[in-house]
Amino acid sequence: MRRTIGLIGIGEAPRAEQVAEIVRALPPDVAVVEMGALQDLTRAEIAQARPEGAEDTLFTRLRDDTPIEVSHRAVTAGVNRRLAELEAMGIGAALLLCTGTFRGIAFRGLVLYPSAILDAMVRAVFTGGRLGVLVPLPEQVGALTRKWEAEGVEVIATALRPGAPGEDVDAAVASLAARSPDLLVMDCMGYTAADRARARLGYDGPIALGISSAARVVAELIG
Structure with missing residues (x-):
């Protein structure tokens, strides 16, 4: 079957x-x-x-x-x-x-x-440092990023609407990369492998993509 x-x-x-x-x-x-x-x-x-x-x-x-x-x-x-x-x-x-x-x-x-899967994966490999997070909407920056807060973890976040043009991806990633995160989380199932590939052009650290x-x-x- x-x-x-x-x-x-x-x-x-x-x-x-x-x-x-x-x-x-x-x-x-x-x-x-x-x-x-x-x-x-x-x-x-x-x-x-x-x-x-x-x-x-x-x-x-x-x-x-x-x-x-x-x-x-x-x-x-x-x-x-x-x-x-x-x-x-x-x-x-x-x-x-x-x-x-x-x-x-x-x-x-x-x-x-996916929230539980992504959370468990990130926490398994990331025990401290600066965590960069992408979320869809500006008003979600506080509400959705609080879940990533933990002792020894500094959370920095910015908004990137899924399906946005490449230059918007570049700008959002650049704003986080300027603060040198140790890991970047793309915290929405609307972000794609193509978005992650674009993000890698501006950030050379590890990236966790929710959908994959x-x-x-x-x-x-x-x-």
Whole structure:
């Protein structure tokens, strides 16, 4: 039987670029079912799902590639609807396509959280020093980077919207590289391998990319 994993984005499906990043790391006999947390909502309903402050803000893109900011609570509710659909299909494993922290998720099978994967990997290799972090939105710089704080770790962060042109990547990386971080974390599933390659032009230290880290764990567990 061909193994299958659900990929649940926090916006609408399809997100071809994100899925391609995941599939590249998987064995050829693993199938994926892509879903979006907001795919069953109308445009009016999505517009009403506005975030209430930085802690409630997630960044994603709609099917037509429109960038939006959406409430974490609305996304969590949508993720649970998609997980229920996966259960009904007999699929027992799912990967969330977001490095945000989620609570209140209900699923009888295995849910892989990129936030936990990226956090564990970074903490396993980085015990102290200056940690550079890229996040999607300026208002998330404080809210999303507090999780990286630890004794002996100085966190520096800047915003880089996923899908931004190369010169924006250059500028964001340069602003961090000027402060000589010991490791750079690209803390969003919207950042791609191409973004990391561009970042390497301006920073020669180690880079942890959320989407490839999560994909490799998926391959290890179900490959």
